[in-house]
Amino acid sequence: MSRQQEKLIVAMPKGRIFEEAADLLRRAGVNLPPEFEDSRKLIIPVPEAGMDFILAKPTDVPTYVEYGVADIGVVGKDVLLEEDRDVYELLDLNISKCKMAVAGLPDWKDDGNQPRVATKFPRIASKFFREKGQQVEVIKLNGSIELAPIIGLADRIVDIVSTGQTLKENGLVVHEEILPISTRLIANRVSYRMKSEAIDYVYQKFASVVEKKED
Numbered sequence: 001m002s003r004q005q006e007k008l009i010v011a012m013p014k015g016r017i018f019e020e021a022a023d024l025l026r027r028a029g030v031n032l033p034p035e036f037e038d039s040r041k042l043i044i045p046v047p048e049a050g051m052d053f054i055l056a057k058p059t060d061v062p063t064y065v066e067y068g069v070a071d072i073g074v075v076g077k078d079v080l081l082e083e084d085r086d087v088y089e090l091l092d093l094n095i096s097k098c099k100m101a102v103a104g105l106p107d108w109k110d111d112g113n114q115p116r117v118a119t120k121f122p123r124i125a126s127k128f129f130r131e132k133g134q135q136v137e138v139i140k141l142n143g144s145i146e147l148a149p150i151i152g153l154a155d156r157i158v159d160i161v162s163t164g165q166t167l168k169e170n171g172l173v174v175h176e177e178i179l180p181i182s183t184r185l186i187a188n189r190v191s192y193r194m195k196s197e198a199i200d201y202v203y204q205k206f207a208s209v210v211e212k213k214e215d
Helices: 016-027 058-066 077-083 122-131 147-151 165-169 189-194 196-214
Strands: 008-013 043-046 051-056 072-076 088-092 098-104 116-119 137-140 156-161 173-181 183-187
Touching: 008 016, 008 058, 008 196, 016 072, 016 183, 016 196, 051 058, 058 072, 058 077, 058 183, 072 077, 077 122, 077 173, 077 183, 088 196, 116 122, 122 137, 122 156, 147 156, 156 173, 165 173, 183 189, 183 196, 189 196
Parallel strands: 008 051, 008 072, 116 137, 116 156
Antiparallel strands: 043 051, 072 183, 088 183, 098 156, 098 173
């Protein structure tokens, strides 16, 4: 089956990553309609590109890819690490770059007791402190993580930091950096074999503009 006959289902997160990934595809010569980013549909067929796009919550993208309802996906490294799904990671797209960090009040000191750490990323946080040999109590929150140290719910937080402005406005500072974060192209393992030509085509399109961006 030729690439032109192989339609790919692509899972994409709504928001900034979606817009930046669409821009990469356009610069790589993939024909996306002008109203692509403005659509309110959850599934956007783009027959001229041979793709259907599923717009999903970022945390759901690797799930869709692992279970094969999407052949490939675009997702942040933070989500990949936290969700720990069985997918192929094909390419660092070098967009939506930020970092995962430990933050808290400037005067926080380790008093030897087991500190509480609030985060949207309990898997990443637990692994980080475990590898440092530190025992912590991890509290999972879904929003307003910066609030936790201010109201005394937690001693520190683990969260995504981009400019650091939100931390600063809430009187918090970065204590430790955990790892850099960027957006990745991922693939379903079966699709990678069955639709290898079509997936490689998209990979090469992305890679061509990512390399140019890095030069």
